[in-house]
Amino acid sequence: MGRPPSAKPTSFDIAYLAGVSQPTVSRALRGSKSVSAATRANIERIARELNYTVDKNASSLRSQRTHTLALLFFEDPTPDQSMINPFFLSMLGSITRQCALRGYDLLISFQQMHNDWHVAYQDSHRSDGIILLGYGDYQTYRAKLEHLVEMDTKFVRWGSVSDDSIGLTVGSDNIGAGVQAGEHLVAIGRKAIAFLGDASDHAPEFQDRYTGLCRAMAAAALTADPALQQDAVSSEESGYAAAQALLASAKPFDAIFAASDLIAIGAMRALTEAGLRLPHDVAIIGFDDIPAASLTSPTLTTVMQDLKGAGELLVDALLARIGDAPVERSVLPTRLIKRQSTAV
Amino acid sequence: MGRPPSAKPTSFDIAYLAGVSQPTVSRALRGSKSVSAATRANIERIARELNYTVDKNASSLRSQRTHTLALLFFEDPTPDQSMINPFFLSMLGSITRQCALRGYDLLISFQQMHNDWHVAYQDSHRSDGIILLGYGDYQTYRAKLEHLVEMDTKFVRWGSVSDDSIGLTVGSDNIGAGVQAGEHLVAIGRKAIAFLGDASDHAPEFQDRYTGLCRAMAAAALTADPALQQDAVSSEESGYAAAQALLASAKPFDAIFAASDLIAIGAMRALTEAGLRLPHDVAIIGFDDIPAASLTSPTLTTVMQDLKGAGELLVDALLARIGDAPVERSVLPTRLIKRQSTAV
DNA sequence: ATAATATGCGTATACGTATACCCTATGGTG
DNA sequence: CACCATAGGGTATACGTATACGCATATTAT
Numbered sequence: 081m082g083r084p085p086s087a088k089p090t091s092f093d094i095a096y097l098a099g100v101s102q103p104t105v106s107r108a109l110r111g112s113k114s115v116s117a118a119t120r121a122n123i124e125r126i127a128r129e130l131n132y133t134v135d136k137n138a139s140s141l142r143s144q145r146t147h148t149l150a151l152l153f154f155e156d157p158t159p160d161q162s163m164i165n166p167f168f169l170s171m172l173g174s175i176t177r178q179c180a181l182r183g184y185d186l187l188i189s190f191q192q193m194h195n196d197w198h199v200a201y202q203d204s205h206r207s208d209g210i211i212l213l214g215y216g217d218y219q220t221y222r223a224k225l226e227h228l229v230e231m232d233t234k235f236v237r238w239g240s241v242s243d244d245s246i247g248l249t250v251g252s253d254n255i256g257a258g259v260q261a262g263e264h265l266v267a268i269g270r271k272a273i274a275f276l277g278d279a280s281d282h283a284p285e286f287q288d289r290y291t292g293l294c295r296a297m298a299a300a301a302l303t304a305d306p307a308l309q310q311d312a313v314s315s316e317e318s319g320y321a322a323a324q325a326l327l328a329s330a331k332p333f334d335a336i337f338a339a340s341d342l343i344a345i346g347a348m349r350a351l352t353e354a355g356l357r358l359p360h361d362v363a364i365i366g367f368d369d370i371p372a373a374s375l376t377s378p379t380l381t382t383v384m385q386d387l388k389g390a391g392e393l394l395v396d397a398l399l400a401r402i403g404d405a406p407v408e409r410s411v412l413p414t415r416l417i418k419r420q421s422t423a424v
Numbered sequence: 425m426g427r428p429p430s431a432k433p434t435s436f437d438i439a440y441l442a443g444v445s446q447p448t449v450s451r452a453l454r455g456s457k458s459v460s461a462a463t464r465a466n467i468e469r470i471a472r473e474l475n476y477t478v479d480k481n482a483s484s485l486r487s488q489r490t491h492t493l494a495l496l497f498f499e500d501p502t503p504d505q506s507m508i509n510p511f512f513l514s515m516l517g518s519i520t521r522q523c524a525l526r527g528y529d530l531l532i533s534f535q536q537m538h539n540d541w542h543v544a545y546q547d548s549h550r551s552d553g554i555i556l557l558g559y560g561d562y563q564t565y566r567a568k569l570e571h572l573v574e575m576d577t578k579f580v581r582w583g584s585v586s587d588d589s590i591g592l593t594v595g596s597d598n599i600g601a602g603v604q605a606g607e608h609l610v611a612i613g614r615k616a617i618a619f620l621g622d623a624s625d626h627a628p629e630f631q632d633r634y635t636g637l638c639r640a641m642a643a644a645a646l647t648a649d650p651a652l653q654q655d656a657v658s659s660e661e662s663g664y665a666a667a668q669a670l671l672a673s674a675k676p677f678d679a680i681f682a683a684s685d686l687i688a689i690g691a692m693r694a695l696t697e698a699g700l701r702l703p704h705d706v707a708i709i710g711f712d713d714i715p716a717a718s719l720t721s722p723t724l725t726t727v728m729q730d731l732k733g734a735g736e737l738l739v740d741a742l743l744a745r746i747g748d749a750p751v752e753r754s755v756l757p758t759r760l761i762k763r764q765s766t767a768v
Numbered sequence: 769a770t771a772a773t774a775t776g777c778g779t780a781t782a783c784g785t786a787t788a789c790c791c792t793a794t795g796g797t798g
Numbered sequence: 799c800a801c802c803a804t805a806g807g808g809t810a811t812a813c814g815t816a817t818a819c820g821c822a823t824a825t826t827a828t
Contacts, residue, residue, distance in 0.1 A: 090783095090784060090785085091784070091785065091786095092784080100807075101807070101808050101809080102784090102785080102786095103785090103787075103807080103808075103809085103810095104806085104807055104808080105785095106784095106785060106786055106787085107786085107787090107806095107807085110786080113805095114806060114807075115805095115806070115807075116805080116806060116807090119806080119807085133548040134548060134784090134785075135485070135548065135549050135783085135784050135785070136548045136549050136550050137480075137481045137482075137484040137485040137490070137549050137783085137784080137785090138481075138485050138783070138784035138785040138786090138813090139784080139785055139786075140481040140785090140813095141479070141481040141482050141485055141783090141784080141785075141786095141812095141813050141814065141815090142784080142785045142786045142787080142812075142813050143785080143786060143787090143813085144813075146481070148531075166510065166513075166715065169513040169516075172513075172516075173534065176532060176533065176534050177534060180533065180534070185531055185533070185550065186531065186533070187492075187529055187530065187531055187532075188520060188530050188531075188532050189520065189524065189529070189530070190517065190520050190521060190524070204477040204478060204479065204480045205479050205480050205481050205814095206480050206529065345719065371510065371716055372715055372716045372719050375689065375716050375719045375720055376719055377721045434813095434814060434815085435814070435815065435816095436814080444777075444778085445777070445778050445779080446778095446814090446815080446816095447777080447778075447779085447780095447815090447816075447817075448776085448777060448778075449815095450814095450815060450816055450817085451776095451777085451816085451817090454816080457775095458775070458776060458777075459775095459776065459777075460775085460776060460777090463776080463777085478814090478815075479813085479814050479815070481813085481814080481815090482783090482813070482814035482815040482816090483814080483815055483816075484783095484815090485782095485783050485784065485785090485813090485814085485815075485816095486782075486783050486814080486815045486816045486817080487783085487815080487816060487817090488783075549784095
């Protein structure tokens with residue numbers, strides 16, 4: 081029934097030593113109930129002694145499940161160095177941990193949205209499912225998502241959760257966060273609140289945050305002046321430029337809600353250079369609570385997302401999707417962190 | 425010779441359509457020279473049409489090479505949330521890109537130094553090699569590294585490069601960086617320079633930076649007072665505490681070289697709270713050039729490491745090691761970024 | 769012209785695991 | 799006591815690829 085043990089231990093070696101057949105070893109180690117307790121214990125002991133570990137490739141090949149998830153991170157199209165959005169980097173930690181907890185490996189890859197990532201990971205059997213991360217312009221590249229759905233690729237995406245979103249999406253309650261920010265600014269007496277961030281279809285999360293702001297203002301009988309909205313992508317430079325454009329428009333404003341901390345930080349620089357006092361002349365709120373937010377001067381009031389929850393939800397939702405379990409669309413609450421930039 | 429095409433295309437399907445055998449397909453796609461140009465072109469065309477992609481598991485199983493690297497990241501033992509050292513996160517980007525460039529996948533995993541990571545990835549055939557990242561205490565856990573060497577596991581480690589280091593190590597020129605920092609502080613007239621950071625065997629990188637500082641001071645006929653060295657790990661809190669301890673010691677000092685930006689930022693807070701003016705009373709230099717370094721007030725002079733080079737070197741060194749090619753121990757130069765915290 | 773290479777490709781098989789299927793002892797049921 | 803279910807585990811095989819060999823044909827060398 082067997083052959084003697086060899087170099088790197090295989091299930092055959094264990095079978096030989098335990099006096100059983102290889103399939104029994106496989107069954108025992110995978111927890112099949114059709115193996116007696118005694119046999120199982122014996123096999124487990126031998127496996128431990130030999131430092132045996134299941135060959136991942138063989139296992140995956142046979143079972144067609146890799147127990148690996150792939151994380152595709154979309155960079156903003158800054159072709160230069162590795163200035164990654166700190167927020168997503170933090171989320172990475174959370175995702176990694178949750179994967180480990182669930183017994184899954186995590187494969188990571190940085191992508192440009194315009195590349196062919198949607199076919200690359202499709203069926204080389206590297207992973208059981210895909211997590212898509214980044215402020216990607218899924219509007220323009222909608223076809224790629226549709227391709228994934230068509231191919232029945234299991235994936236989950238971080239972003240704006242709405243009914244017409246394609247595929248499975250997990251995200252923060254951006255509208256609610258916008259409301260939080262707006263209410264806070266209204267509460268400290270601001271009336272002309274500007275928004276820095278792309279408010280188009282191409283950045284649904286930013287759009288949602290703006291929607292929330294408008295809603296809060298409306299609730300306070302204020303109207304959000306469209307002229308006080310300036311497009312910006314999530315970077316310091318973009319925030320700086322947006323704030324300058326805002327100043328150049330000569331429209332008066334006494335508060336800014338920035339769609340991300342990076343934008344806020346850039347804007348603060350522009351405002352300070354223009355001689356404005358923060359928060360006296362202009363109160364400002366950011367989004368993400370990156371580490372730098374507590375280092376600016378004044379320190380930056382911001383909206384904190386639930387990173388830990390996000391990682392857990394992304395992974396668990398994806399695993400449910402992989403297991404063809406029903407998965408309900410869910411949204412994570414946010415928390416307003418009040419700091420000096422809105423302290424009147 | 426064949427069977428008709430089926431659901432997910434395999435090399436057999438291509439072989440069938442091309443009228444050749446499966447091994448020929450394998451050879452053609454892998455670039456073996458023993459297949460005619462015409463046949464190869466035909467096979468490649470069909471493969472493209474079918475959207476064929478090599479099954480990674482089968483390929484790895486047969487060839488015993490995974491074309492995957494594993495990145496083990498060691499967290500500082502803060503059991504709380506995902507406050508990861510920004511410096512390493514930045515390096516992650518660089519490593520990821522270099523892996524992609526070399527055609528390798530990257531598996532990522534967060535570990536605690538005291539866990540059994542040294543056996544976990546050992547031979548489940550998940551990866552061809554391992555990258556170890558983090559300010560790990562490799563002194564205490566030396567046995568684990570020795571275990572890896574013993575098992576002939578291919579790995580490379582980021583850290584202090586010295587002759588007695590175990591296994592293959594890639595790192596910055598920490599001593600040289602310390603000299604740079606020291607010379608700069610001396611050049612602006614400082615004479616009592618304190619060092620914040622663990623200077624013991626357990627943190628060889630910090631130790632090297634301190635050594636460099638001492639060397640620069642010696643070259644200027646100054647002596648580094650051991651009483652002006654305070655232990656600290658790389659965190660803001662630790663830096664804050666170390667600076668407080670320094671102040672409490674009542675030893676006069678007019679400059680600080682912190683072993684990391686996080687330490688420096690914490691220290692700045694302590695100094696400011698103590699009523700000291702920066703850089704007038706105390707000049708300060710950090711290390712890493714994290715994004716936050718340009719946001720502090722005053723902005724922080726710091727030592728920038730070559731992240732891009734680090735990622736490239738780590739990956740290439742590991743690949744060389746995997747290919748049993750000779751790999752020379754190398755060290756990366758650093759660059760001093762002068763900002764307000766040392767502007768007199 | 770014949771032997772020696774080289775070229776291009778088919779045959780057979782191995783990589784290590786998981787699973788479908790089958791067989792043998794039990795033990796309980798009527 | 800014949801009957802069937804169940805537990806426990808063996809036999810055979812598939813997963814999809816890569817590679818050692820062998821065998822023709824084509825190409826040189828002698």
